[in-house]
Amino acid sequence: MNVSVVLFTADLRLRDHPPLRAAGDASRQVVPLFVRDPAVDRAGFAVPNRMAFLADCLRDLDAGLRERGGRLIVRSGDVVAQVCTVAAEAGAGDIHMASDVSAYAQHREERLRRALEAQGRRLHVHDTVTTVQPPGVVTPASSDHFAVFTPYFRHWERQALRGVLTAPRAVRVPDGIGSEPLPSRGSVTGVSPRLATGGEAEARRRLAAWLRRGIDDYADRQDVLAADGTSRLSPHLHFGTLSPVELVHRAREAGGPGGEAFTRQLAWRDFHRQVLAARPDASTADYRTRHDRWRSGPAAERDLRAWQEGCTGYPLVDAAMRQLRHEGWMHNRGRLLTAFFLTKTLYVDWRAGARHFLDLLVDGDVANNQLNWQWAAGTGTDTRPNRVLNPVLQARRYDPAGAYVRRWVPELARLRPPAVFEPWRLRGTGRAAVDYPDPVVGLAEGLARFKEARARA
Numbered sequence: 001m002n003v004s005v006v007l008f009t010a011d012l013r014l015r016d017h018p019p020l021r022a023a024g025d026a027s028r029q030v031v032p033l034f035v036r037d038p039a040v041d042r043a044g045f046a047v048p049n050r051m052a053f054l055a056d057c058l059r060d061l062d063a064g065l066r067e068r069g070g071r072l073i074v075r076s077g078d079v080v081a082q083v084c085t086v087a088a089e090a091g092a093g094d095i096h097m098a099s100d101v102s103a104y105a106q107h108r109e110e111r112l113r114r115a116l117e118a119q120g121r122r123l124h125v126h127d128t129v130t131t132v133q134p135p136g137v138v139t140p141a142s143s144d145h146f147a148v149f150t151p152y153f154r155h156w157e158r159q160a161l162r163g164v165l166t167a168p169r170a171v172r173v174p175d176g177i178g179s180e181p182l183p184s185r186g187s188v189t190g191v192s193p194r195l196a197t198g199g200e201a202e203a204r205r206r207l208a209a210w211l212r213r214g215i216d217d218y219a220d221r222q223d224v225l226a227a228d229g230t231s232r233l234s235p236h237l238h239f240g241t242l243s244p245v246e247l248v249h250r251a252r253e254a255g256g257p258g259g260e261a262f263t264r265q266l267a268w269r270d271f272h273r274q275v276l277a278a279r280p281d282a283s284t285a286d287y288r289t290r291h292d293r294w295r296s297g298p299a300a301e302r303d304l305r306a307w308q309e310g311c312t313g314y315p316l317v318d319a320a321m322r323q324l325r326h327e328g329w330m331h332n333r334g335r336l337l338t339a340f341f342l343t344k345t346l347y348v349d350w351r352a353g354a355r356h357f358l359d360l361l362v363d364g365d366v367a368n369n370q371l372n373w374q375w376a377a378g379t380g381t382d383t384r385p386n387r388v389l390n391p392v393l394q395a396r397r398y399d400p401a402g403a404y405v406r407r408w409v410p411e412l413a414r415l416r417p418p419a420v421f422e423p424w425r426l427r428g429t430g431r432a433a434v435d436y437p438d439p440v441v442g443l444a445e446g447l448a449r450f451k452e453a454r455a456r457a
Contacts, residue, residue, distance in 0.1 A: 002028045002029060003028075003029045003030070003031065003090045003091050003092040003093070003174055004023035004024075004029075004030055004031070004092055004093070004094040004095065004096060005023075005030075005031045005033055005083065005086055005087050005090065005092045005094070005095045005096070006019050006020050006023045006030055006031070006032050006033065006095075006096050006097070007019075007033050007034075007035070007079075007083055007095060007096070007097040008032060008033065008034045008061070008072075008097075009097060009098060009100065009105075009240075010098070010100065010130050010238065010239060010240045010365075011098045011129050011130055011240035012034075012054075012057040012058065012060075012061050012199075012200065012239050012240050012241050013061070013200045013203070013240055013241050013242065013243065014061070014064045014065070014068075014167040014168065014200065015164075015165070015166065015167045015200070015204075015243065015246070016164045016165045016166075016243035016245060016246045017129065017165065017167070017243075018098075018126040018128065018129055018165060019096035019097055019098055019124070019126045019129065020032070020096070020168060020171075021165050021168065022096055022124060022126065023094065023096045024168050024171070028172065029090075029172045029173065029174050030070070030171055030172065030173065031073055031086060031087075031090045031092060031173060031174065031177055032061075032065055032070060032071070032072050032073060032171065032173070033072075033073045033074075033075065033082075033083065033086055034058060034061075034072060034073070034074050034075075035074075035075050035076070035077065035079045035082045035083065036074065036075070036076040036077075036180075036183075037077075037078070037079050038076070038077065038078070039078075039079075039104070043104070044355075044358070044359075045358065047358070047359050047360070047364075048188050048189060048190035048191045048192075049191055049192050049195050049328035049360060049361070049362045050361075050362055050364065051183070051188045052185040052188040052191045052195060052198075053185075053195065053196070053197075053198035053235060053239065053328075053362045054183070054198065054239065055182070055183040055184055055185045055187075055188065055198070056185055056197055056198030056199045056202070057198040057199050057200070057239050057241055058072060058074065058182055058183060059182050059183075059184075059199065060198070060199025060200050060201050060202070060241075061199070061200065062182055063201075064167070064200060064201075065171050065173075068167075068168060068169065068170050068171045069170050069171055069172060069173075070170075070171030070172065070173045071173055071179070072179070072182070073086065073173070073177055073178075073179040074179050074180045074181070074182060074183075075179070075180060076180060079108055079112065080108070080111045080112050080115050083095060083112060083115075083116070084115050084116065084119060086177065087116070087119070087121055088119070089176070089177055089178075090174050090177055091174075092121065093120075093121055093122065094121065094122050094124060095112075095116055095121060095122070095123050095124065096124045096126065097109075097112075097123070097124075097125055097126070098125070098126055098129035098130050098240075099125045099126065099127050099129065099130070099134065100130065101131075101135055101273045101274075101276050101277040101280075101367060102276065102280065102283065102366045102367070103280035103281075103283070106277075106280070109123075109125060128162055128245055129240070129243075130240055130244065131244060131269070131270050131273055132156075132161070132244045132245055132248050132266060132267070132269075132270050133156060133159050133270055135270075135273055135274035135277035135278070136274075136277070137159060138152060138155045138156050138159060138270075138274065139274075144278045145274045145275055145277070145278035145279070146271065146274065146275075147275070147381055148381060148383060149267075149268065149271050149381065152267070152271050152274070153264065153267050153271070156267050156270060156271075157263075157267070161245065161248060161249065162245060164243065164245060164246045164249055191328075192325065192326055192327055192328035192360065192362075193326055193327075194326055194327045194328075195327065195328045195329075195362060196232070196235055196327070196328070196329065196362065198235065198236075198239060198241065199241060200236075200241040200242075202236075202241075203233070203236035203241035203242045204242070206231075206232065206233060206236065207233065207236075207242060207247075207250070210231045210232075210233065211250060211254060214229065214231060214258075215231070215251065215254045215258045215259060215262055216254070216256060216258045217229060217258060218230075218231070218257075218258035218259075218261050218262050219256075219257035219258050219260070219261040220257075220258075222261060222332070222333075223332075223333045223398050224398060224399075225316075225319075225320075225331050225333055225334065225398050225399045225404035226399055226401065226403035226404040226407070228331065230331060230332055231262065232329070233247070234329075234363040235329065235362045235363040237269065237363070238362070238363040238364070238365050244266055244269065244270075247262075247266055248263055248266055251263045251266070269367075269368060272367040272368050272371040272372070273367045275287070275367075275371055275381065276366065276367040276370075276371065282370065282371060282374065282380075283366045283370045284351065284370075286374065286379040286380075287371070287374050287379060287380045287381065288379055288380065288381075288385070289379060290378055290379055290385060290454060292347075292349075292377075292379070292453065292454070293453065293456070294347060294348060294349035295346070295347050295348055300346075300348055302440075303346045303348060303440050303441070304342070304346070304348050304352055306437075306440050307321065307338070307341070307342050307346065307348075307353075307440075308321065308356055309321070310322040310325070310408075310409070311437050312341070312437075312439065312440050313424065313436070313437045313438050313439035313440055314341065314391040314392070314439055315391075315395065315402075315405040315409050315412055315420060315421060315423065315436075316334075316337060316391050316392075316394055316395040316398075316399060316404070316405055316421070317337060317338055317341050317391050318408070318409050319334070319399075319404055319405045319407070319408035319409050320334030320335070320337060320338050320408070321338055322408045322409065323408050324357070324360050324361070325360060326408075328360055328361060328362040329361065329362055329363065330361070331404075333394075333398050335357075335372065336372075336376060336389070337389055337391060337394050338353075339353055339372070339373055339376035339377070340376050340388065340389040341389070341391055343373075343376055343377040343378070344376075344377070344378070344388045344389075344446070344447075344450045345388070345391075345441065345443065345446035345447070345450070346440070346441065346446065347446070347449055347450050347453055350373045350374060350376070350377035350379065351373075353373055354369055354370050354373040357369055357373070378454075386450075386451075386454055388447055388450065390443060391443075392421050392422055392443070395421045396417070396418075396421060400417065401417065402415070402416060402417050402420035402421065405420050405421070406420065409436070411434060411435050411436040412434065412436060415434070423436055424438050424439060
């Protein structure tokens, strides 16, 4: 058989795409396939921001394929059934796809392999498509995964890095393979007002701009909230419109503290994936339990809602939560602070926060989202599980002029430091003129409650 199927999942690009290159090298014709999986909807992951961004990505992928003489085939339904159907329609003997680490992805791969083998077809699963290094490559002698980042990173840095593959010059799709219409961003409701644009073309534009103007200062600016010194490439990594392998190559070429710091962030991404690959239950269960008895009941629900709505009375926390709702994205320092605040100052279950982030984040994925939340909650890989971040001190350090707070919390736009960090300290008419809530809990009270709860656990 001289036809192969390439199943696109979280790798929606043409450049540096091992499955696509392998399929093209092995046969004369290729069926580029994307399956809209109802299991994703049932699991609650098909939220508006990611569906809108996905629509952009699929349209851009189709456009890139058409420039090369091909097109994207879109089907809906059970992935295994749809792949087997398309393979039969095309007379394909080989199916290529990228590896993934979630429990669902691993189960999908197993089902697909069995079904294809029953038809006399072969499944080829390619590593280093959505990660820099495969999860099982960087391991300690005594375990199947590293539980602490620093030793993992030392080993990760020493691994060989494959070269970057060019996009195929031509893609020939067999005649007669039907496709559903491509989805459109305009058909998705409930999208954040300033959601970024998806697709490989936009990803490469952002990457080029980042390499020209951002990466050199990344080490110094990555935590400065008002400067927005991050790459904003995380949505494109999540949907695979950029290759993490290529990004490591480009970061190392850039060199300097910025390139090193950015490479370290890409290693964190691989680190979380190797943890989840070894411990799939960490998406919902404590990686290292602290036997927490998280708050519940009306008061806890009220605090959770205040956090979700950006009305906790702590300006930096509220600014970050409002940015999330408006953009479907949040600055990394904001993610860290808001997660610490919910789990340790409010002592609300990390799963509630992780779910809210997944409801809104365009780059929300199981490995990064859940394991970062566990790190903040002290139930994950953090070696200092009881550390607490003070939102006032964080504001003074990472938003010293209060510009980030004033942008996202317009009620405080007329205030300057230090009042913009602690508006509850204003007195008389000054406080009455600011339509902003008092803190949902005092920091000392929240800290004492957390320490007492962990001591009882």
